[in-house]
Amino acid sequence: MRVALLLAPALSVIVVLFGGGMAVAVSRSVGWMPVIGLTDPSLAAYAVVFADPDFWASFALSLHIALTSTALAAVLAVASALLLRHSFAGRGIVAFLFQLNLTVPHLVGAIGILYLFSQSGAFARLAYQAGAIAVPGDFPALVFDPYAIGIIAQYVWKEAPFIGLIVLANLQSVGEDWEGVARSLGAGPWQRLRHVVLPMIGPGLVSACAIVFAFAFGAYEIPALLGASHPPAMPVAAYRAFTDVDLAQRPRAMAMSVVIAVVAGVAIWAYLRAARRA
Amino acid sequence: MRDIHTTVLAAAMTVLPALAAADTDDGDSLIGADWDTIVAQARGGEVNFFLWGGSDDINRYVTEYVGGILADDYDITLNRVGLNDTAEAVNIVLGEAEAGIDDAGSVDMIWINGENFRTMKQADLAWCGYVDTLPNGALIDWDNPSIANDFGLPVDGCEVPWSTAQFAFATNTALVEDPPRSIAELIDWVADNPGQFTYPAPPDFNGAVFVRHVFYHAAGGPDRLLGDFDQATFDAVAAETWDILNAMEPDLWREGATYPQSLSAMEQLFANQEVALTFNYEPASVGVNIENGTFPPTARGYALTDGTIANTNYTVIPYNSPNKAAALVLQNVLLSVEAQIEKADPAVWGARPGIDFGRADAAAQAAFAAVGRHPDVVPVAELSANALPELQADWIAAIEQGWLDNVGN
Amino acid sequence: MTDGLWSRRMRLLGGLVLVTWLMLPLIPLGVWSVARGWFFPDLLPTAWTLEPWRYALSDVGGVPGSLGVTVGIAAGATLLALIVGVPAGRALGMHDFRGKRLVEIAILAPVIVPGIAVAMGLHAVFLRAGLTGSVWGVMLVHLVPVLPYVVLVMAGVFANHDPRLEDQARSLGAGPVAVWWHVTLPAILPGMAVAALFAFLVSWSQYILTLLIGGGRVVTLPLLLFNFATSGRNDIAGAIAVIYVLPGVVVLAVTARYLTGRGVALRGVAR
Numbered sequence: 001m002r003v004a005l006l007l008a009p010a011l012s013v014i015v016v017l018f019g020g021g022m023a024v025a026v027s028r029s030v031g032w033m034p035v036i037g038l039t040d041p042s043l044a045a046y047a048v049v050f051a052d053p054d055f056w057a058s059f060a061l062s063l064h065i066a067l068t069s070t071a072l073a074a075v076l077a078v079a080s081a082l083l084l085r086h087s088f089a090g091r092g093i094v095a096f097l098f099q100l101n102l103t104v105p106h107l108v109g110a111i112g113i114l115y116l117f118s119q120s121g122a123f124a125r126l127a128y129q130a131g132a133i134a135v136p137g138d139f140p141a142l143v144f145d146p147y148a149i150g151i152i153a154q155y156v157w158k159e160a161p162f163i164g165l166i167v168l169a170n171l172q173s174v175g176e177d178w179e180g181v182a183r184s185l186g187a188g189p190w191q192r193l194r195h196v197v198l199p200m201i202g203p204g205l206v207s208a209c210a211i212v213f214a215f216a217f218g219a220y221e222i223p224a225l226l227g228a229s230h231p232p233a234m235p236v237a238a239y240r241a242f243t244d245v246d247l248a249q250r251p252r253a254m255a256m257s258v259v260i261a262v263v264a265g266v267a268i269w270a271y272l273r274a275a276r277r278a
Numbered sequence: 279m280r281d282i283h284t285t286v287l288a289a290a291m292t293v294l295p296a297l298a299a300a301d302t303d304d305g306d307s308l309i310g311a312d313w314d315t316i317v318a319q320a321r322g323g324e325v326n327f328f329l330w331g332g333s334d335d336i337n338r339y340v341t342e343y344v345g346g347i348l349a350d351d352y353d354i355t356l357n358r359v360g361l362n363d364t365a366e367a368v369n370i371v372l373g374e375a376e377a378g379i380d381d382a383g384s385v386d387m388i389w390i391n392g393e394n395f396r397t398m399k400q401a402d403l404a405w406c407g408y409v410d411t412l413p414n415g416a417l418i419d420w421d422n423p424s425i426a427n428d429f430g431l432p433v434d435g436c437e438v439p440w441s442t443a444q445f446a447f448a449t450n451t452a453l454v455e456d457p458p459r460s461i462a463e464l465i466d467w468v469a470d471n472p473g474q475f476t477y478p479a480p481p482d483f484n485g486a487v488f489v490r491h492v493f494y495h496a497a498g499g500p501d502r503l504l505g506d507f508d509q510a511t512f513d514a515v516a517a518e519t520w521d522i523l524n525a526m527e528p529d530l531w532r533e534g535a536t537y538p539q540s541l542s543a544m545e546q547l548f549a550n551q552e553v554a555l556t557f558n559y560e561p562a563s564v565g566v567n568i569e570n571g572t573f574p575p576t577a578r579g580y581a582l583t584d585g586t587i588a589n590t591n592y593t594v595i596p597y598n599s600p601n602k603a604a605a606l607v608l609q610n611v612l613l614s615v616e617a618q619i620e621k622a623d624p625a626v627w628g629a630r631p632g633i634d635f636g637r638a639d640a641a642a643q644a645a646f647a648a649v650g651r652h653p654d655v656v657p658v659a660e661l662s663a664n665a666l667p668e669l670q671a672d673w674i675a676a677i678e679q680g681w682l683d684n685v686g687n
Numbered sequence: 688m689t690d691g692l693w694s695r696r697m698r699l700l701g702g703l704v705l706v707t708w709l710m711l712p713l714i715p716l717g718v719w720s721v722a723r724g725w726f727f728p729d730l731l732p733t734a735w736t737l738e739p740w741r742y743a744l745s746d747v748g749g750v751p752g753s754l755g756v757t758v759g760i761a762a763g764a765t766l767l768a769l770i771v772g773v774p775a776g777r778a779l780g781m782h783d784f785r786g787k788r789l790v791e792i793a794i795l796a797p798v799i800v801p802g803i804a805v806a807m808g809l810h811a812v813f814l815r816a817g818l819t820g821s822v823w824g825v826m827l828v829h830l831v832p833v834l835p836y837v838v839l840v841m842a843g844v845f846a847n848h849d850p851r852l853e854d855q856a857r858s859l860g861a862g863p864v865a866v867w868w869h870v871t872l873p874a875i876l877p878g879m880a881v882a883a884l885f886a887f888l889v890s891w892s893q894y895i896l897t898l899l900i901g902g903g904r905v906v907t908l909p910l911l912l913f914n915f916a917t918s919g920r921n922d923i924a925g926a927i928a929v930i931y932v933l934p935g936v937v938v939l940a941v942t943a944r945y946l947t948g949r950g951v952a953l954r955g956v957a958r
Contacts, residue, residue: 003778007790010775010838018797018805018831025808033811080705088698090706097709103935104713105892107909108928111916112712115719120550120727122715128728136552136727137473137531144536157712211799218801220895221913228536229479230686235803235895242807242899243369245397247376257804264800271799272792328903331749332918338747359904360749362914366903370820373902377814384820384904542919549919550727571723571736572919 022261029254045251055256057231063263065148065233066217069155070209076156077163078205082197084164085171101161106154110222113154117142143226150226151233155216163208170204171197206274214267218260234260303381303600309408316411317352320603324355327608328367329389331360332542335566339627343620347611354604364394371403371596383598386605389440391591392429392483396671398594399436405595405602406436412606414613419634423667425590430670437592438609439632441621444588444661445487446561452576453554460584461495465522468529474554476531476538476547479686480678484541484559487587489681490669493519495584500666507672516677520684527685537686549573559589561661562628565652569625579656585664590632615642624652713932719925739922743930749911750927757907758934760822760897761890764829768837768886773879776841781850798835805831806899813900820904828900829890836889837882844878884938891934 027033032041049055084095116122124139133139143150178200182192198205223233232240234256242253308316325348331337337360345356361367367388374383390398398404409415418439420426425439449457453474458467468475478485494500496518502511527534531553538544541558548556549572556577558564567573593612595605611617615638618631635646651657668674693701719725720739722732743750779790797805809828810819818824848871856870857863894909901907908931916924 003782003784006774006778009771010834011790011793013771013830013834014793014797017809017827020812021805021808021831022800023808024812025804028808028811083693083698083701083705086698088695088702090699090702094702094705097706099939100936101709103888103939104932105909105935107892107894107912108716108932109712111912111924111928112716114916115715115921116712120547120552125728125730129730135473136550141532144532146535157708161709214799214801218803220803221909225913225916229539230536235801238803238807239895243365245365245368245372247372254807257807261800261804268792268796268799271795331914334742334748334920334923337749341747358749360906360914361903362917370902370904373814373819384902540917542917546919552727571922574724574726
């Protein structure tokens with residue numbers, strides 16, 4: 001059929017590269033690779049990984065980073081979208097900067113956050129000039145810290161505009177008629193937000209948040225740059241295991257990556273459920 | 279344009295492997311061959327040199343000076359590949375060996391020493407036995423145990439020295455005019471000055487050697503530790519070392535909750551007065567960093583009275599390098615008197631030579647003696663008066679793992 | 688309306704806060720790129736210099752080469768993605784068929800699943816195929832996140848495409864190639880441009896995929912930037928960062944009118 005012909009090239013690429021890559025990762029994580037003589041599948045790598053308290057520390061950290069970043073970005077995004085809905089002086093600049101932010105790669109933002117938030121960074125120097133601190137050590141630890149504050153700040157900085165633009169598009173296409181009706185019935189602004197606006201943008205918001213969550217959980221370069229040495233975020237732990245000269249660590253690295261993929265799978269499920277409601 | 283060159287080259291190398299010209303992967307035929315034959319075989323080819331890329335001075339020296347000699351005198355293209363960590367290159371060779379790629383490797387030479395070299399030597403990944411083929415190989419003093427042994431592991435002709443280094447400290451004189459000049463003094467100083475000191479977490483190269491200095495201090499000197507690994511001695515000394523470092527932890531930067539992940543990270547802290555002291559295997563880097571604006575001009579290097587560890591760094595050719603002839607030419611150039619003098623110039627790099635100038639002619643010796651020193655770098659004589667040897671690899675691995683298990687968690 | 692959550696005064700304030708917050712991380716990068724000797728607690732560098740730019744634009748640091756490699760890989764991945772993605776977008780946008788849901792999930796999965804798992808799996812395969820450490824290998828692995836974006840954007844474009852135009856042309860006797868060239872292509876070209884530019888941006892910002900498959904041999908701009916940022920050369924890192932964001936700004940300038948317009952582009956908007 002003609003549709004099959006149209007889809008075939010793209011689907012084959014995705015099946016071979018994405019599907020194949022995931023399949024190899026999973027099979028290597030269970031130690032099954034006949035090509036190099038491993039024909040004894042076992043969950044040994046997973047057992048080692050799940051028994052390791054360091055793994056759970058990394059998992060918890062990445063979960064914390066992803067949930068907190070997504071929640072904060074979502075709140076900021078909705079607030080900004082409501083702001084940008086109507087015109088005001090300077091709206092064009094803000095809208096332009098929102099879009100500009102989308103084109104700035106994550107790594108650049110992360111380096112910028114580092115220069116702003118480190119104990120000898122821009123904010124610390126301002127604090128010193130204001131007399132609030134005497135030495136860099138007095139400034140709170142916002143990067144390389146156990147709460148991943150710098151990492152979360154970077155994700156919020158980058159993803160709030162992303163979610164915000166999607167929410168804004170939804171708001172604009174939905175229009176304000178329903179809110180007008182609610183207002184005429186006596187509902188105040190917060191009530192209108194909770195009962196009219198949020199349900200309408202809900203599906204789009206959840207879809208966008210699913211994407212952001214999966215990214216914040218599984219991205220490597222931001223925690224590699226801004227994270228504390230211990231515990232490392234999950235992708236950093238997986239990469240370290242993968243590049244360890246001890247080749248026995250490889251299946252464990254694959255196991256950790258599969259865990260990351262499973263968490264992303266949960267995000268996909270959430271995305272699809274929300275999209276179905278749209 | 280270089281980008282087109284890169285793309286075309288990559289295309290050629292993946293699509294038309296048979297046409298990879300001047301493939302000199304057969305090492306055996308090169309060993310003991312006539313030098314001119316080797317140079318003729320290498321001419322017109324290329325060599326891929328993998329080395330730590332975090333210093334633009336080193337990058338400039340390798341790309342412009344060394345690359346220039348190779349291009350002008352031998353018509354060989356030098357491809358410098360900058361790494362974040364030498365282990366990355368070792369990993370490439372390891373992966374290729376595992377995949378059975380024995381004669382078309384992507385790595386021709388690695389700047390290496392210590393544990394990375396041990397990985398390569400033990401896995402038979404290094405090409406060995408060719409050193410006598412190099413004309414400038416005569417300049418190497420293999421009788422010197424610190425040259426013949428790389429972190430206690432006999433070199434056995436599997437790598438060639440490039441520079442020697444000795445661990446040295448540096449202080450920010452704006453914060454600390456009179457720094458602690460021995461490990462014992464340092465321990466007391468940290469307790470009196472909380473938050474002003476830290477060290478990179480092992481397995482970072484420089485962090486690991488700092489921990490080894492504390493280990494030597496706990497053992498009362500290195501004498502008991504030289505030679506083969508002894509579990510009983512290790513356990514006794516290690517217990518005391520971890521006690522010292524754990525007691526120090528609350529007085530470190532960030533109360534020891536996190537350690538800098540690399541020497542560069544710690545040098546940044548030093549530059550911004552987050553910590554008052556720093557250290558480096560390469561003492562000349564203090565001068566280099568002052569000159570390029572990374573360090574404040576008030577930084578000054580200093581030696582320890584109870585000595586610091588000295589070692590050698592090398593270049594290794596992987597067994598599966600397809601450009602061995604060109605790699606030999608490159609190594610010969612790196613060993614040459616001219617290149618070593620240029621490298622020792624503090625305006626260029628400041629690294630101390632890996633060859634023995636006593637074996638060179640009088641003109642070379644005079645030229646080397648004339649090389650200056652950056653005023654804020656600790657004098658070589660002061661350092662080498664108290665040079666401590668490295669331990670054998672098993673000790674080093676045990677100390678690193680011990681730190682991770684007992685201190686760094 | 689001013690009786691929403693945002694009053695007029697609050698709007699201006701909110702706008703100001705947003706502008707500052709969006710610009711803030713980029714400012715120190717720009718300053719560092721012309722700084723010499725900038726230590727705590729100085730608010731401004733001790734001296735100004737163009738040395739970081741001189742180094743960044745010279746061959747020694749490898750920045751121009753890296754820029755070329757990054758552009759080449761992004762362009763190649765974009766081209767490949769367009770070739771296979773435009774037809775797939777047409778199928779998704781203009782046709783309903785059994786299993787469409789499944790296809791949509793298959794297209795979506797590479798967008799959401801982080802690249803580290805896929806790249807680790809592909810590494811072993813690519814190693815044997817001789818693709819690791821090569822520009823082609825990196826280009827192929829970039830297809831994994833890039834292709835879905837192209838398909839999704841084109842699906843939106845084709846959803847708004849009227850098939851009757853093509854029917855008319857065909858009924859007037861035009862062959863399929865002529866129909867494609869004279870009717871379909873001009874209609875979808877703006878959308879294709881958006882898809883292409885977003886695809887380029889997605890490849891442009893890839894890090895872990897290039898790191899794992901490139902094996903240290905393929906050094907794209909983000910890898911080089913990371914190396915300099917972690918080795919303490921903030922000045923050089925600043926210069927490279929500015930160079931690195933420039934193409935994105937160019938992309939924005941070209942596609943601005945498409946972006947603020949229809950929601951169709953936003954469904955496939957790049958991160």
